[in-house]
Amino acid sequence: MRELINEEAKKDLFINALNEELSTLEKSGRISSEQAEEKRKSASLIETGFSDDPKNDALLFSVAGIAGEKELIDIFSKNKSKENKKRK
Numbered sequence: 099m100r101e102l103i104n105e106e107a108k109k110d111l112f113i114n115a116l117n118e119e120l121s122t123l124e125k126s127g128r129i130s131s132e133q134a135e136e137k138r139k140s141a142s143l144i145e146t147g148f149s150d151d152p153k154n155d156a157l158l159f160s161v162a163g164i165a166g167e168k169e170l171i172d173i174f175s176k177n178k179s180k181e182n183k184k185r186k
């Protein structure tokens with residue numbers, strides 16, 4: 099149960115940080131509001147989990163190109179692998 103709460107907290111941190119990053123990108127003109135909305139929709143579908151740094155996950159997601167599911171899974175898997183190596 100505690101693990102589920104922790105994952106939900108990470109997801110909330112990710113979504114909040116992603117919204118901040120996307121808002122910054124929109125204001126700077128680097129992406130359109132339509133692109134930002136598509137990234138928000140895609141982010142809500144992520145089921146692969148997050149690293150110990152959800153804010154960094156959000157940054158990576160916000161600046162990635164229009165990514166397919168496999169690319170997103172690869173990005174998050176690499177981050178998890180790095181986090182696991184740091185712990186050892």
